[in-house]
Amino acid sequence: MGAGQDSDRGANGTAGAGALEQPNLVAPVDVPALSVRFWVLVAATGVLAGLAGAALMVLLHATAHLTYSYRSGSFLTAVERAGAVRRVAALAAAGAVAGIGWWLLRRWTGPGGSEVSTALWRDEGHLPLRRSLGTAVLSVVIVGMGASLGREAAPRLAGAALASRLSDWARIDTAHRRLLAACGAGAGMACVYNVPLGGALLTLEVMLGVLSLRLVLPALATSCIATAVSWTLLPTGPTYRLPEVPLSASLTVFAVLIGPFAGLAAVGWVRMVRVAHEHRPAGWRSVVAPLLVFTAVGALAVPYPQLLGNGKDIVQLALGAQLAVPALVALLFLKPIATAGSLGSGASGGLFTPTIATGALLGALAGQGWTLAWPAPAAGFAVIGAAAVLAAAMQAPVAAVVLMLELTRTIDALMVPLLFAVTGAVLVSRRLDTPSIYSVRLPAQ
Known part of the structure; x- marks a missing residue:
């Protein structure tokens, strides 16, 4: 899935059969020229991904504060103060929310997947909006309650789904749809961790499998716009704080x-x-x-x-x-x-x-x-x-x-x-x- 795979592609631009190759059937480097209309969609995707990511993180923190009854300090400190019985009860409740919530969501939204990777590499960039947003909300709720899962799946999914809906509205072709959905996913990741460059590289190296000059600008634009938008609600400092470490x-x-x-x-x-x-x-x-x-x-x-x-x-x-x-x-x-x-x-x-x-x-x-x-x-x-x-x-x-x-x-x-x-x-x-x-x-x- 890394950038080195670009050298493994055949002359027609499709990936090889090895386990490490990009599963795309249409190579990202084949994306046609980017029109003014596409750049408008890029900007809109960045704004929507930033708003969605910020809203999901507010929900996550609100859920955590409600579950463990704290107003300030770290999540771990709150969990330690909550006591053993509350930890078990909170996780049991999170399991009930997860099981019942996703069962109801599947019945409500019908068939169709809500995985970013599957959408990009198998489903031509299509993501069902209701199911994806519902999955994102349930995901941040259970993580806020203490589930041992990452929080980034929800904003990535929301960003990609919103980009997919914009693509439907604009009726763009498959190559541009995939690119926009990947940019939306990377922007969702970028805004919740305050990592605009990392989010852009995640779009290129992980989700598209190639570092291409033509794709760099839309990836950077969506991640930077989403990150700037999220600053209205989310912290702007580093995620991890550590002392200065000199070279040795x-x-x-x-x-x-x-x-x-x-x-x-x-x-x-x-x-x-x-x-x-x-x-x-x-x-x-x-x-x-x-x-x-x-x-x-x-x-x-x-x-x-x-x-x-x-x-x-x-x-x-x-x-x-x-x-x-x-x-x-x-x-x-x-x-x-x-x-x-x-x-x-x-x-x-x-x-x-x-x-x-x-x-x-x-x-x-x-x-x-x-x-x-x-x-x-x-x-x-x-x-x-x-x-x-x-x-x-x-x-x-x-x-x-x-x-x-x-x-x-x-x-x-x-x-x-x-x-x-x-x-x-x-x-x-x-x-x-x-x-x-x-x-x-x-x-x-």
């Missing part, structure tokens, strides 16, 4: 060595996601499964409250070296299991922050041993691990590096070590013929 020989050598291990961790994580997706329940089981799985996650959160939510607080704790070795080991195994289990129960949610959390835990744990022999700032280990696992799991090294830069805004000195780790991780994952966490959930043809 210790971190550079560590990055070279940890890269392949991060790649193996990403391979295991992607395969776990594939198994979970393949075993999603159907029929009446789709109502019961979320209740059972979410309640089990709530029980695990009694000793490990960090499991609840998308994993943002885990990353912050790892960056601040606030987790002891036993907690790092436990969370490194339990967080992916909780997230994959939640996805496998039939719930809809993102994998972006859970993937970063897995990488940060791996880097922090490895760094605990490394620093005994060759000391280095603890935050550097977590950032390097997070970027490497994210890059290999998304099959998007450029987007992953830029996203980590924008999410933290303080890793300039770590750029060379970061690139070493990302390169090693992606090489291992590609050597093992591993798809991305997005393409692995495509339905079988």
